[in-house]
Amino acid sequence: MTENRLGDIVDDYCSKCTLLTNHAVVALVDDIPERVRCRTCYYEHKYRHGKMGTKKRSSNKKSDLFNEVLAKITGGEVYT
Ligand SMILES: [Zn+2]
Known part of the structure; x- marks a missing residue:
């Protein structure tokens, strides 16, 4: 496992999966x-x-997600 070759199988992070x-x-x-x-x-x-x-993005993404969840909870609407 010291050499890498084309077609080799490696573990990596897939952003789609x-x-x-x-x-x-x-x-x-x-x-x-x-x-x-x-x-x-x-x-x-x-x-x-x-x-x-x-x-860099992971922290931004987290806050984006948090805001998204927050928006869902509040429904983005103002209480009447
Ligand atoms: Zn994938």
Whole structure:
């Protein structure tokens, strides 16, 4: 498991499945996976080294989600 080859199966985070899934390596740069394709949904993306999304976005996304949930709870309406 020291060398990576095209078609190798690696674990990576799929943003479509929002899960760590098996990915097939479709592009290599210096023996490091560059692009991978999810074996579950066939979504092709940059190899994320098994990390979930980007560091900066994760916090923003969380607050966005929180606001979304809040809006649902309040219904975005003003009480009468
Ligand atoms: Zn997927």
